[in-house]
Amino acid sequence: MMTKTLLALVVLLSVLGNSVAIPWYSLNLNYYRSRCPDTERIVRRVTQQYVSRKPSLAAALLRMYFHDCFVRGCDGSILLKSPNNDAERNAVPNLSLRGYEVVDAAKAALERRCPGVVSCADVLALVARDAVLVIRGPWWPVPLGRRDGRISRISEVNLPSPFANITTLKQNFADKGLNAKDLVVLSGAHTIGISTCALVNARIYNFTGRGDFDPAMNPGYVRALKKRCKPTDFRSIVDMDPGSVKRFDSHYYNVVAQRKGLFTSDSTLLDDFDTRHYVQIQALTNGISFNRDFSDSMFKLGFVEILTGRNGEIRRKCAFVN
Ligand code: HEM
Ligand SMILES: *[C@@H]1O[C@H](CO)[C@@H](O)[C@H](O)[C@H]1NC(C)=O
Numbered sequence: 001m002m003t004k005t006l007l008a009l010v011v012l013l014s015v016l017g018n019s020v021a022i023p024w025y026s027l028n029l030n031y032y033r034s035r036c037p038d039t040e041r042i043v044r045r046v047t048q049q050y051v052s053r054k055p056s057l058a059a060a061l062l063r064m065y066f067h068d069c070f071v072r073g074c075d076g077s078i079l080l081k082s083p084n085n086d087a088e089r090n091a092v093p094n095l096s097l098r099g100y101e102v103v104d105a106a107k108a109a110l111e112r113r114c115p116g117v118v119s120c121a122d123v124l125a126l127v128a129r130d131a132v133l134v135i136r137g138p139w140w141p142v143p144l145g146r147r148d149g150r151i152s153r154i155s156e157v158n159l160p161s162p163f164a165n166i167t168t169l170k171q172n173f174a175d176k177g178l179n180a181k182d183l184v185v186l187s188g189a190h191t192i193g194i195s196t197c198a199l200v201n202a203r204i205y206n207f208t209g210r211g212d213f214d215p216a217m218n219p220g221y222v223r224a225l226k227k228r229c230k231p232t233d234f235r236s237i238v239d240m241d242p243g244s245v246k247r248f249d250s251h252y253y254n255v256v257a258q259r260k261g262l263f264t265s266d267s268t269l270l271d272d273f274d275t276r277h278y279v280q281i282q283a284l285t286n287g288i289s290f291n292r293d294f295s296d297s298m299f300k301l302g303f304v305e306i307l308t309g310r311n312g313e314i315r316r317k318c319a320f321v322n
């Protein structure tokens with residue numbers, strides 16, 4: 001307990017050191033200690049059950065959490081369903097639609113134990129952390145006490161685009177109180193998971209409309225991708241971190257450094273002095289500080305535009321407002 005508190009303090013100080021004005025005091029590592037003491041244990045058990053059976057869920061859950069936090073803040077709004085199919089979740093590309101059942105199962109177990117106490121926003125924050133831990137990725141502290149939002153609109157989904165350049169990405173992150181270091185560190189999440197040819201084909205077949213490929217890409221990698229993705233194929237799966245797609249490690253930075261980033265948003269990390277420097281250091285050192293950095297930035301991500309106090313509610317079912 002002592003060590004946990006100390007660790008949280010250290011993380012808090014290092015976060016403050018990054019000088020972003022986040023209300024770090026508004027969440028609390030012990031938030032449910034008296035309200036629902038087994039919260040973390042229950043979420044961990046359920047997540048472990050699902051992810052150990054199907055490890056690819058870890059990527060989907062991590063991405064789901066990122067999306068939740070980037071649209072209307074970490075308020076569980078990504079989990080809401082709309083009868084008209086116009087909620088946030090309806091805008092998310094297909095693959096990311098996986099993993100809702102894990103959050104629902106964890107929430108159901110918590111509702112049996114302490115009804116109406118633990119928010120879906122907190123459940124998702126814990127599930128994402130625990131899912132990464134199951135595949136032996138880094139751990140990060142998850143302070144709790146977020147409340148659930150009541151609004152989820154497809155029209156508000158303004159996630160960073162895989163086609164975006166570094167200037168735009170830095171601005172997207174700055175808009176959420178995250179800096180360029182957070183951008184390059186959190187992009188390291190692409191060390192796991194998959195996408196589809198649909199998001200890649202323009203880059204390898206017709207970059208400027210003249211049947212060319214993006215000159216920022218390694219030609220050998222383009223050849224390999226073309227074997228995988230035929231011009232009219234929008235469905236086949238491609239790995240985000242070829243060669244190490246299942247392991248949560250720093251291999252992503254080697255890939256980017258070799259100009260084999262899958263998306264423009266990956267490649268463009270080489271277009272800025274600071275982010276390029278980070279990519280190169282991690283690639284050269286086998287990820288000397290990646291785990292610690294990832295932990296710090298995930299901690300920060302968990303504070304983006306949160307609802308606390310009397311704002312929002314504690315949903316009974318994560319897919320519906322009360
Ligand atoms: C920097 C801006 C980012 C952009 C433009 C971006 C874009 C994307 C895109 C387009 C996909 C493929 C989705 C699909 O085909 O359905 C993807 C996958 C993924 N993203 Fe990102 N992402 C970004 C940052 C992040 C962050 C911050 C995280 C988490 C901390 C993250 C975690 C993931 C994961 C784990 C996958 C694989 C999902 C799976 O296997 O289901 N991404 N990303
Ligand atoms: C995914 O999207 C494709 C095309 O956009 C669609 O045909 C397919 O049914 C979708 N799959 C799921 C599971 O929603």
Ligand SMILES: *[C@@H]1O[C@H](CO)[C@@H](O)[C@H](O)[C@H]1NC(C)=O
Nearest residue numbers: 163164165166167168169271
């Ligand atoms: C980055 O993208 C934005 C939006 O598409 C564009 O306005 C800007 O000129 C681009 N910047 C660079 C340096 O290419």
Ligand SMILES: *[C@@H]1O[C@H](CO)[C@@H](O)[C@H](O)[C@H]1NC(C)=O
Nearest residue numbers: 205206207208209210211231
């Ligand atoms: C490439 O792009 C150009 C301009 O957008 C378009 O006219 C052409 O049909 C495209 N070619 C292919 C093979 O998609």
